Amino acid sequence: MAKAKTRYVCENCGYISASYLGRCPQCGTWNSLIEETIEPEQAASKPRVALSGEAIKPTLLTKVTTEKEVRVKTKNAELNRVLGGGIVPGSLVLIGGDPGIGKSTLLLQVSGYLAKNHGTVLYVSGEESASQIKMRAERLGVGDAGMYLYPETDMPSILAAVDELKPDYLIIDSVQTMNVPTMNSAVGSVAQIREVTAELMRLAKGKGVTTFIVGHVTKEGAIAGPKILEHMVDTVLYFEGDTDHTYRILRAVKNRFGNTNEIGIFEMRRDGLREVANPSEIFLEERLSGATGSAVVVSMEGTRPILVEIQALLTPTVYGNAKRTSSGLDHNKVSLIMAVLEKRANLLLQNQDAYLKATGGVKLDEPAIDLAIAVAIASSYRDTEIPAADCFVGEIGLTGEVRRVSRIEDRVKEAAKLGFERIYVPKNNLQGWKNESDIQVIGVTSVAEAMHRVFGTKKTK
Template sequence: MREKTVYVCQTCGYEAPKWLGRCPGCGAWNTLVEERRSARPEKERPASPAIARPVPLAAAARPPAERLRTGLEEFDRVLGGGLVPGSLVLLGGEPGIGKSTLASIAAARLAGAGRRVLYAGGEESEEQIRLRLARLGVKGADLYLLADGRLDALQEAVETLRPAAVIVDSVQTMRHPDLASAPGSVAQVREGTAFLLEVLKPRKVAALLIGHVTKEGTIAGPRVLEHLVDAVLYFEGERYQQYRVLRAVKNRFGPTNELGLFEMTESGLVPAEAPTKLFLRERTEAAIGAAVTATMEGSRPMLLEVQALLVPTLFPVPRRSATGFDLGRLNMLLAVLEKRAGLHLIGHDAYVNVVGGLRISEPAADLAVALAIASSFREAPVAAGDVFIGEIGLSGEVRPVPRLSARLAEAARLGFRRAFVPPAAGGLPEGLVPVEVRTVREALEAAFGR
């Protein structure tokens, strides 16, 4: 085989014939790495597949394929109902967060349901994989192990076993037979994923690919890797906390705003019980600087506690810090409270935290954040039975939010008594008293008095 040398950017995948200090593709410095590639002679290359012909839409219509349900409700929920035959799902997360544990349990559930599953690991030996599965209590005659990082060995195993699903742990350790570069390089990751796509999709084999992340929190390898697969899931959470969050940032066969919650126990990951009230278990009633809001995570309402702390500072530029909340939006809310509500916050450091490690990305939590800040500033708690839902504009007005009825119904079910909502909120569930507020100043007066 002939070999050629190229220089590949490890950030964006740009290829150059010679080394460059700065990548022309993404502008990053010192990211081009030398890679040697083997090119097959023309006589060794496989024959081109038959050219596809266009067909009418009516002729191409077929009943949807039955999804492979793993039995993990939170996992199937994020996928949109289970794995689709022939789909490639990329699961990313920090080292030690539980990616292999989640994949192992999903593989065991599929094998227990009578589906043949192949677990291919390029990082561990068969004995190591077996010991990890035994620790999790995984058993199943239909679960096969392959401790080989070569993609051609994986292809041979798929052709022999004809499994319903394949777990690849991890995609950065697999080696393409035609590339001489080291496993984990951009070329290996990109070409290896394309190789799996060509092998698995025609055979209707669902694949779950485990991917490592970089220090920036993105999946290692170029962004083209995320374009090749059908779904991209991120497994998040603190390694030393018991709760894990599974998010979908791309899904061709389901919604991308669903969220799955898992609890790490001694026997492995299990779906969290009562996830809608999970983050209110340790809430202290009548706490200063705390307020509750209702957010929508896909089709499920979630009640979260927002905490704020204001501390006087002697420095000319006060400090602003936000955990689980957008820092730019926090600065905007502080400016609105200063200008429209008369709170003199310019001499205070402001800290905002969303309890439980979740991140709020929708503006429906603005009213709760504003009330938590005002509570800390005035040293006065809000009522324990109040929930705050609404977006705040630059003029201080409280704007409506979508799917308010579902949020309020969940708040009423969990025992909240008053709901601070925008005007014309419509009918509220029984037992929940509406407090319609048009501006943030009205909300402060209703919550704390004049």
């Protein structure tokens, strides 16, 4: 009879070692290796079973039949957008985020709607009792939904409940609290999370049960557990935002059925999360008139254009080395653009401390925001106001050229819809399309030309 073996697994990255190590060789974390016992296999593993109940066998690609993709629309249009148009039946969706950000609230609201309109929902919670969930459901207005509550952490009991109820949707809150008794490791360990997710994947793909999983995050912001957790699921959604503010951003970082980097904007209220239909108005509603160092960019987040205010503040440095600080913007991008402005636009920035921010708590990382960053920096440096009706789109190269960006038509239409009068775009983007909006489109070829048109400065070679 085979003997049980002992190994040590890193709780942070999943690295496996035959002996105990104080520091993980893969991720460098101290005291993260925990002991696990591997029991010998008692029975042969079962093959995956198709929805028809038959065991899956190798099939020629030409003989594989496909069905028309059917998506289930929820009441929440923002969630539908992030998922790629709705919920795909039989999919496995992981939602991660900081504590108190609204993950359970969102799923409870969605569960209430699905239970009323699209089938049976089994809500499994390892963190709350049934009475606690009921109280929260009544506060959110879904207390009369016909969904099943099951406060349980034992995976065999959960799978037995699924076999008995045969739900269309399964909610697991959260995966770090679930437990497989046959594994001799602590709840929330790498091995437990990996095995629980594998069981849920077999359930979703074998029986067609659409499954939503709530995942806790580490202090660095990554989902706790092994990285394979994110590889196994179909869709990974991150809930972002500050618990001190009401707005939340749901971002798709992986989606097998739709666009990645798609975002949905929500507002947290006492009665739950409410979708924000026009986030651009929220990002711009508190913009001060006559303020310097403020420029508006039309950024693409997935398939949606949104207008965000970029703010810059430059002050003379007190120390020898100038300081560069950014919030919501990449620090390296800010340093690069400031170097280009100093070299190509004759702005002496090496003795200036620079503080930049993308307002509204949104994070911008696409190339098209470069021109707005440059104009905001120049506005603060010259202490000159940018016209409130102007917005900017364009990527800046190291030689000072303004390079073309994607989906310029959608950006221009969004700016015109919100009442902007002028938009500065790369000149090469003007080829091949006709502006049918009331907004004036100004093409620029270099950052020096953009500064000349906005501030009336002389062009540099």
